[in-house]
Amino acid sequence: MKVLLIHAEHFEFKALSKAVNEAEEPILKEFNGNNALVMFTSVESGDLNSLSKLLSMLIEDIANLLQTLKPEYLVIYPYAHLSKDLANPAEALKVLKGIEEAVKSSVKGVNVVRAPFGWYKSFTIKCLGHPLSELSREYRVALEAKEEVKPTIFKCFIMNVQGDLIEVTDEEFKGLTEEPILTTYCLEKTSLSKWVLKPRLEELFKKFGYVLIRDKLGVRLGKVGQALHVDRLLSSLNDVIIERLTKDSNFTKVEVSSLGYSLNIDNVSEPLILTDEKGLKYEVSNDSIPIHAHILKELLGVKQVKPPLFMYEIKPVLKKSSELNFRDYLTALTKPQFTAVVDDLRSGLDIVKNLVLDLTTAFKDLNLLEDMVVIAEVSDLSFKEGLLEPILQTLRNHNVKALIKVSLKEGSLWDFIIRYVYIDSSKSPTELSKTALTSSMSRAFRISYFDKDNNQRYPVIITSDLIGAPEVLFYALLDKALKFEEEGKTPCLPTWLMPTQVMVIPVTVENQELVNYASLIVSKLRENSVRSEVDLRNVGLGRKIRDAGKEWIPFIVVVGEREVNTTTLNVRVRCEGIQHTLTLNSFIELLKKEVKTPFT
The missing domain is CATH 3.50.80.10 (D-tyrosyl-tRNA(Tyr) deacylase)
Incomplete structure (x- = not known):
């Protein structure tokens, strides 16, 4: 047929x-x-x-x-x-x-x-x-019962840390890399959804206030205490990225808020869109409908809003209640969604290039980049025209390992998709971020506007998860700490992320001079935006140090008579597993770098 x-x-x-x-x-x-x-x-x-x-x-x-x-x-x-x-x-x-x-x-x-x-x-x-x-x-059915041979529908290239592109086949994969995802993903022998949560990781999630709830409604992840603090700080990274992307351009910001994003809405031909009395748009959509596509159609076609414009929101995710594994809910709690619309392909490529630079820098500052692989899926035409080259050059500059999958299928809506994938302690891949550019979706969905000369134009659309869902990013940070633990090192998290960054402990609370000096240290640290506390409990010094260690507090300062007499500090650095004797000023200078939000 x-x-x-x-x-x-x-x-x-x-x-x-x-x-x-x-x-x-x-x-x-x-x-x-x-x-x-x-x-x-x-x-x-x-x-x-x-x-x-x-x-x-x-x-x-x-x-x-x-x-x-x-x-x-x-x-x-x-x-x-x-x-x-x-x-x-x-x-x-x-x-x-x-x-x-x-x-x-x-x-x-x-x-x-x-x-x-x-x-x-x-x-x-x-x-x-x-x-x-x-x-x-x-459409044909073979007359003889022979093993089906799938036609090649893509080419694969590995970009090594030296930046060389190597086209590979099944046999050529051997020995090129130690990363399982690079040796299997392109051959479609694995997927990004294969994942097993180690019991120790679930224990760590509970430690930081993420509680796995299993009941008749299904499986959910509750957040209390430190988890709410972590979510807020990790989500703030997206705000920083958006500000950097749009501050030097004449972007119109469109306020948008959604009822949710569903991975389990079946047989839905249109998303649900509502408008409140203030004009805000609310949309429920699924994987088959590009996010914000229908809102864009109305904004450009009906309300005549002209590019460049952008929308950003964190969508709550709707899922059917079922007994799902823990990772399903890590990837289905929130969906950060950034959508930018520009006039032409060059402007779109500039946005993606800058976004890739920011994401690469952010993951490097989070100490995750060396455990990550970037997967670029690109149409054959876009690859031949070199659209991916500026992005690949950014990755080369940071020695990032990458896999380039060139699709030979016709009719793809996307020019390319960039995925940042974390390789966890089980050698399993978890997607942290996805960014895509399309110059043809606007035609497919009839998203158009009329320029100043009254010519009908079809814009270029960029969509991105930015830094990704905070729950998934925190999973990667915890898993990175677990890698340290499995190597016999002290597990730790970035200082800027911790609710308490410094715990100051007087040797005894019976000595008012020690208490006053500890309180002075905390006061000076807080003046410099360092989240610090003084432990004035009437328990032993060893108990206080152990308790601070259990909370993974990055810096512990022990104050005794020697420190008071010399106006110095005895500083224990968790991630390094060593102690320093520092002046208060030198300690503050050290902390300024540690507490700084990534790439700001």
Whole structure:
């Protein structure tokens, strides 16, 4: 079976006269409609014998296209001119009726129309002209039971830390890298969802106030105390990135807030969009509908808001209650969503290049970059045109390991997608951040505006998770600490992230001079924006030091008579596992670097 698919702005046909004796008596002699996916179909000899398998392949393909393109009509149009090996008329009619029945029973949200078989017909078609508007398909079932050989639909390159691009095949992967994701992801032998939480990590999550709740409603992650503090600080990194991206450009900020993002909304052809009395947009969407796409369509087309503009929000994620593993909820609690719209591809590339620089710098400052791999998925055309090169150069400058997957499939909506993937202590991949650029989605979803010369323009759209969901990022930071622990080192977290950064402990609270000196130290530290406390409990010194260690407090300052007499500090540095004798001023200078938010 051969099929030519045309996404038409307008399509009409009219049956004129019978072309063969076996022509059916038409139920529908003419049709006239807009937004139609027209399926010109040639039924070939042998198709009827393999009809169930052919229909299975066709329905899966058509369902994906319908979900993406959202046509109002699907028109099955008999078309003998695609093949020289046609089925006889009786068989062809049975196959066409089978297609019609299968589509109607399997696919919802579209009106299915079948043009009559065996008739001369006139037709008029106006193609929309976006990347998915003209597609050809061929469906065959092998006659012999042979092992299926999948055609190559992509090329893969590994970029090593020296910045060299090496094209690789299955055999050539051996010895190129120690990272399992680089040796398997491109061969589609693994996915980013494979992940097992170590018991020690779940214990650490509980320690910092993340509580796993299992009940009749399903599995959820509750947050108390330190977890709320950590979430707030990690989320603030996204605000810093957005400010850096947009401060030097004339961006319009569009306020948007959503009811949520669902990974489990089934058979939804349109997102739910509401507008409150202040004009804010609320949207519930799913994976099949690009985030903010429908809001953009209204902003540019109806309200005439001109690029450049951006939207940012942290979407709550809606999931069906079920017994899911812990990682499912790490990746499904919140969804930071940044969407930028610009006039042209060059401006879009500049945004992505700057964003990649900021993300790379941030992950480096978080001490995660050396445990990360960047995966770039790019269309064949975009790769050949060098669109990815500025991004790759940024990664080379920071000695980042990368995998480049060049898709040879036609019709991709994305020019490229950049993923930052953390390799955890189990050698499993976890995606922290995803950024994508598209120059064709605006046409597919009819997102357009009119410029100052009244010319219709289709903008370039960039979407990004930025630094990613705070829960997932904190998982990576905890796992990094676990790597230290497994190496026999003291596990620690970045100082800037900790609720208490310095604990000052007088040797005894019975000595008022020691208490006064400890209080003075804390006062000076707080004046310099260091979160510090003094432990005035009437318990032993060893107990206080152990308790501070259990809380992973980065710096412990012990104050005794010697420190008072010499006006120095005895400082224990958790991450280094060593002690220093410092003056208060030198300690403050050290802390200024430690408490600074990454890349600010």
